[in-house]
Amino acid sequence: xxQTEERKVKIRIQNLYKVFGRNPQRAVGMLKSGKTKDExxxxxxxxxxxxxxxxxxxxxxxxxxxxLSGSGKSTLIRCVNRLMExxxxxxxxxxxxxxxxxxxxxxEVRRRKFGMVFQSFALFPHKTVLQNVEFGLEIxxxxxxxxxxxxxxxxxxxxxxxxxxxxxxNLSGGMxxxxxxxxxxxxxxxxxxxxxxxxxxxPLIRTDMQDELIALNERVQKTILFITxxxxxxxxxxxxxxLMKDGAIVQVGxxxxxxxxxxxxxxxxxVENVDITKVLxxxxxxxxxxxxxxxxDGPRTALHKMKEAGLSGIFVVRASNWELVGHLTAQRAxxxxxxxxxxxxxxxxxxxxATVPLDQPVRTIxxxxxxxxxxxxxxxxxxxxxxxxxxxxxxxxxxxxxxxV
Amino acid sequence: MFEIPRMPLAQWVDGLLxxxxxxxxxxxRAFAGFVRGGIDGIVAGLGFLPPVVLMLLIGAAAWWIAxxxxxxxxxxxxxxxxxxxxxxxxxxxxxxxxxxTFISMLIGLPLGILSGLSQSFNKMVTPVLDLMQTxxxxxxxxxxxxxxxxxxxxxxxxxVIFSIPPAIxxxxxxxxxxxxEMIEAxxxxxxxxxxxxxxxxxxxxLPTIMAGINQTIMLSLSMVVIAAMIGAGxxxxxxxxxxxxxxxxxxxxxxxxxxIIAMILDRITQNIAVKKEQA
Ligand SMILES: Nc1ncnc2c1ncn2[C@@H]1O[C@H](COP(=O)(O)OP(=O)(O)OP(=O)(O)O)[C@@H](O)[C@H]1O
Ligand SMILES: [Mg+2]
Numbered sequence: 001x002x003q004t005e006e007r008k009v010k011i012r013i014q015n016l017y018k019v020f021g022r023n024p025q026r027a028v029g030m031l032k033s034g035k036t037k038d039e040x041x042x043x044x045x046x047x048x049x050x051x052x053x054x055x056x057x058x059x060x061x062x063x064x065x066x067x068l069s070g071s072g073k074s075t076l077i078r079c080v081n082r083l084m085e086x087x088x089x090x091x092x093x094x095x096x097x098x099x100x101x102x103x104x105x106x107x108e109v110r111r112r113k114f115g116m117v118f119q120s121f122a123l124f125p126h127k128t129v130l131q132n133v134e135f136g137l138e139i140x141x142x143x144x145x146x147x148x149x150x151x152x153x154x155x156x157x158x159x160x161x162x163x164x165x166x167x168x169x170n171l172s173g174g175m176x177x178x179x180x181x182x183x184x185x186x187x188x189x190x191x192x193x194x195x196x197x198x199x200x201x202x203p204l205i206r207t208d209m210q211d212e213l214i215a216l217n218e219r220v221q222k223t224i225l226f227i228t229x230x231x232x233x234x235x236x237x238x239x240x241x242x243l244m245k246d247g248a249i250v251q252v253g254x255x256x257x258x259x260x261x262x263x264x265x266x267x268x269x270x271v272e273n274v275d276i277t278k279v280l281x282x283x284x285x286x287x288x289x290x291x292x293x294x295x296x297d298g299p300r301t302a303l304h305k306m307k308e309a310g311l312s313g314i315f316v317v318r319a320s321n322w323e324l325v326g327h328l329t330a331q332r333a334x335x336x337x338x339x340x341x342x343x344x345x346x347x348x349x350x351x352x353x354a355t356v357p358l359d360q361p362v363r364t365i366x367x368x369x370x371x372x373x374x375x376x377x378x379x380x381x382x383x384x385x386x387x388x389x390x391x392x393x394x395x396x397x398x399x400x401x402x403x404x405v
Numbered sequence: 406m407f408e409i410p411r412m413p414l415a416q417w418v419d420g421l422l423x424x425x426x427x428x429x430x431x432x433x434r435a436f437a438g439f440v441r442g443g444i445d446g447i448v449a450g451l452g453f454l455p456p457v458v459l460m461l462l463i464g465a466a467a468w469w470i471a472x473x474x475x476x477x478x479x480x481x482x483x484x485x486x487x488x489x490x491x492x493x494x495x496x497x498x499x500x501x502x503x504x505x506t507f508i509s510m511l512i513g514l515p516l517g518i519l520s521g522l523s524q525s526f527n528k529m530v531t532p533v534l535d536l537m538q539t540x541x542x543x544x545x546x547x548x549x550x551x552x553x554x555x556x557x558x559x560x561x562x563x564x565v566i567f568s569i570p571p572a573i574x575x576x577x578x579x580x581x582x583x584x585x586e587m588i589e590a591x592x593x594x595x596x597x598x599x600x601x602x603x604x605x606x607x608x609x610x611l612p613t614i615m616a617g618i619n620q621t622i623m624l625s626l627s628m629v630v631i632a633a634m635i636g637a638g639x640x641x642x643x644x645x646x647x648x649x650x651x652x653x654x655x656x657x658x659x660x661x662x663x664x665i666i667a668m669i670l671d672r673i674t675q676n677i678a679v680k681k682e683q684a
Contacts, residue, residue, distance in 0.1 A: 118586045
């Protein structure tokens with residue numbers, strides 16, 4: 001995250017503790033002196049939910065909190081909007097320390113800043129879909145017409161146009177969670193808190209919902225704190241991932257960091273089972289695209305470059321910006337040289353090349369890498385790298401994977 | 406011979422009751438006035454309609470709230486009662502049940518809500534309710550007499566005491582058993598305590614609350630019959646008279662009428678909650 005310096009911190013969680021039981025304060029001291037969660041439970045009957053958690057969430061970022069069952073994810077997210085009272089520590093949202101607010105101020109902050117989505121949807125069965133989506137606005141005392149309009153728009157956003165008059169009981173799981181999402185979005189919060197929002201859904205629906213949330217967030221630009229116990233989901237959704245164990249944070253990093261530089265054995269174990277080909281993209285495995293031929297090169301120059309590098313073909317780009325023009329084979333270049341051609345620009349077009357965008361998952365590239373090299377290009381067709389069969393395998397083995405490709 | 410003197414418990418209770426009777430006289434007077442007014446009003450209102458019209462109205466209500474089957478049963482049952490010549494006593498029994506239930510709700514629902522929201526209040530109320538429900542029904546007749554004398558008001562008082570526990574208990578239970586995520590959802594959107602109660606907790610607890618009301622009505626009806634001993638009149642009075650005169654046939658007739666009324670009230674109130682759910 002090299003740009004983090006300029007980005008605004010939206011949520012700062014600072015040395016946060018949550019302990020359940022009588023006089024929970026006692027456990028904070030014990031934790032600080034190095035006692036483990038189990039020892040504390042044995043000695044004092046206090047259950048540690050979150051132990052000394054600190055991390056920042058930047059504006060517009062999606063941070064995924066991940067960990068096994070009981071690791072304290074739900075407790076952590078509930079401390080952020082104080083559905084649970086933190087035992088110690090701070091939660092700072094937009095420079096306001098949420099832990100210091102009185103009930104009225106807290107209610108205001110909840111109304112203005114947060115939208116929350118729940119694992120089992122938590123839709124109100126006695127309200128229609130539209131009334132559910134209106135709920136947050138209704139609570140705020142917004143006029144019925146205004147809130148209906150906003151709620152309808154929010155429903156359309158999640159692809160549930162026309163379902164407003166139904167009751168939640170009539171909807172499938174995936175649709176229910178869309179309503180849950182629409183309800184959270186209707187109040188136009190800065191922050192979405194999502195506790196295992198997709199965990200109760202069928203795998204296929206779940207993937208759809210993940211994709212849609214990513215797409216939706218491109219438009220609405222929310223800061224998202226997303227909880228899951230599923231690593232694949234975390235890798236897919238998270239700009240950064242926070243890994244928890246026994247209430248403590250073990251590692252914070254980008255999906256790449258977590259995969260390639262696990263902080264300890266616990267993280268390594270977690271990561272072990274991930275199919276790495278699902279997370280790597282073309283950008284991760286491509287090689288430098290040198291040498292290339294320029295459009296102003298003659299066929300002989302191109303042939304020479306190929307010969308030097310031991311290639312049977314070469315990518316042709318514009319010298320000014322490296323925009324991809326085509327792919328020239330040695331055979332074709334030799335024929336042109338013989339015919340006395342002076343330029344190679346008319347010998348090839350982009351259609352001659354196999355191309356992929358930078359963020360193409362490696363998994364989908366495998367079937368393509370048998371023959372000619374593949375050009376990796378960005379949105380404006382600039383050549384960024386090339387992928388040959390060897391580079392994919394090399395990238396995988398570098399990360400300790402020994403998959404049969 | 407050494408002898409432990411007998412404890413004058415009965416005297417104590419009598420003394421306490423005598424004191425209470427005068428201390429809360431304004432309250433008892435208000436209660437008596439309300440009950441008498443309520444019963445007279447309802448009996449007059451219902452008696453004003455020709456029986457057939459009333460039967461059809463009840464049938465229509467049963468159809469709308471419950472089902473056609475219940476509607477047919479209601480009309481047939483009421484016709485049967487009318488045919489037996491028990492229409493008048495039936496009306497006064499229904500009036501007494503309605504008034505007693507209304508008062509039970511008036512007191513029971515707020516108490517139930519309070520105990521649903523407050524753990525410590527719930528802990529206080531629960532043993533009292535346990536005691537009230539294990540007490541034999543006719544024990545409540547005894548304090549009713551010094552307060553109100555013989556008659557329908559005393560009967561209504563005993564009935565309210567006897568039938569109020571389920572209203573409190575089930576209201577409290579209905580609020581308590583709401584899914585935790587529902588409450589969290591409400592809190593997360595920034596509801597005030599009142600908004601949460603009115604917009605989330607009460608609607609979600611409604612089916613359970615209705616079950617409590619249903620039970621309260623059923624208990625009222627059974628108590629109204631027992632309360633015939635202290636002058637409740639109505640169908641219970643008919644049974645009571647039949648027992649005293651050893652007229653088994655008349656007793657069975659009045660008993661059957663009570664069963665029919667019980668079934669009609671039960672089916673109709675049971676379905677109010679369900680109806681709301683689907684609405
Ligand atoms: N109300 C509570 N009282 C006592 N202990 C609690 C309470 N809530 C949570 N805990 C404890 O705190 C720890 C963290 O629980 P939490 O629900 O946050 O875990 P989680 O990571 O969300 O797990 P899951 O994936 O199962 O949802 C657990 O050990 C749990 O037993
Ligand atoms: Mg959880």
